[in-house]
Amino acid sequence: MQAQLLPAILSNADKQDYIVQQETGSGKTMSIVLSLLTIANKDYKNNSFIIKRPKVSTTSLNSVSQPNYAFSAPAAVLLVPNKELATQIYFWAEKLSKEAFPNIEFNHLFQLIVRDQDSLEFQLDTLKAFGPPSVVVATPNALKDFIFTHKVISFNNRLQYIFVDEVDMALSILSKYAPPKKRLTRIKNPKEMQVIVEHLLSQIYSKSPKIVKFNYKNSKDSNKDDDDLKNKSSQLQKLVDLISSTKNNKKKDYTLKQIEILKKNMDQSQSFMPINIDQFKKTHSLYCFSATVSKDLCNFMKSRGWFPKSIQTIKNRDPSLLVPPVIQHSVIIVDNLKNVRNLRSEIIKPKKLVTKATSNKSTSDNPDSESKKSTHFLLKSTDSGLRLIEKDHDLISEMTPDGQDDSKIPKKPQVNTNALKMNDHEYSALMADIISNLLEMEGKLVTSAIIFLEEGRNYFVLSSALDEMGIKATMLIDSFEDTNKNKFSQNNVLQQKSIEPSGLVNVDSDSTSKVDNINLHQKHTKIYVATENSGRGIDIPNVSHVIILNAPASSTSYLHMSGRTGRFGKPGKAFTVVLNNNNGVSEGRIRGIFKKLEIGNTPIEFIED
């Protein structure tokens, strides 16, 4: 993929736009970084920085009073949806730049722009001192602040490359079935990524490169010709189409009213107009990346005028190739506090072989024969908590309350829902118990793990529960911020932050577990807790295990979370822990996800040493 993509980006004389959709961990982000480094280096040389600009020391940023800029605006922008990913990319670029271009001041090449209170001054000062860099790596909200609030950066027709990584998350388009009211709100308040990309496009093709007020009503590129009117009516048409499928008359009336409001709004302000650069000679190219780019997303971007010409796509056509084959997937269902089991196998038949599985003895070459063995319990509730059960335990009698054979079990599990109505503390204790057992079971196979916390659950409570099990976990978002802060405060001692159960931040570079009977090698093993948002696109070295707490909302969510392991061909395992507290809905959801992604469940069984 990189062999195809890098030359395509770097010798793109026709200024073609690209959509790149390849599996997680296949090196998409790295391709962007490598391209940007090449672009920045070329830009630097073309603009004779060494002659024009003084070398500025980062320790005396404020003393530079009259900076001498070689140009007025960046040549390339990379936009990503979260600051963790932006920060990671910036550090990758810095590291590679030091190797490849040791004599070039990195601040001339790249600038990181993220919303971070502690480093805001530093980011602003760096821009003031060094002037616009060749490449900006930013989150859209922070870039918006820098353009319109702080007014320290602007863009013009020097901008030739726009990259958007994790484009699907950044735009989060609404489903076709979203209610008209929600659609209307979204049209009025588009995602910041959309606003920024369209602002950049308008600046490239604006005759005046000055910053215009951040107001779409004033956009000079709002083209009022027939084409725009067509676009406007097509947006309305979508809503009209939506109500045509509604049988409920009341709902129909309501939707019609919403459409009327939308129509009026659009007529009054000429806002939300898609960008129209058809009439200009194209001087930029737009590259959108993600492992998951739907047809609807492509259509949305096209409808906004992002791709005035035909789009080049680099993607795997086979949907079963969306998931890296090196990842082994397992689901643990918590039926009630006594029954913790594997996902039952009778429905899921893995279509695809796990080709390069980890060195786990439970992985069979024959997935079908493996699924038949999937009735074992991994964990058992005892007075002292959940424990791994013995291999030769009478599994069948433990499997269900009435000792049924797996095949006879009704599809809708017999659930004692009350047993699973847990507060945050009970939930976290249960999850910590399961996690510690999993980590213990996996033993030395665990080099580093990411736990994805269910939305709405409290990190501090989980962290405290894990701590009691002897597991020190680091919040992913904080670990990235920490590195960031240290970088910006010129502090060379990189400290590992751990968070005490109380919520107080404790800086401790080598914290050992209080309880050392579990996870003995934790000293060398990093356990991170992330949310779906903060973990999107992140690449943490050597993540051997991902543990997802609760069934993800969609196959896309699952694909990206599980994809934090199994990167660039390295093996990995993804465990999903599903609480069966909603009469099988969550279990059904994970089954649906596995079916859609064409992945099989690898049952977990206790392996005695």
Ligand SMILES: Nc1ncnc2c1ncn2[C@@H]1O[C@H](COP(=O)(O)OP(=O)(O)OP(=O)(O)O)[C@@H](O)[C@H]1O
């Ligand atoms: N050419 C390469 N040689 C060696 N390692 C590479 C190469 N390209 C990428 N990698 C490594 O592979 C890992 C995954 O790369 P990257 O994060 O770019 O993948 P991705 O496709 O963007 O993943 P995601 O879709 O999850 O964001 C990283 O650790 C990266 O350093």
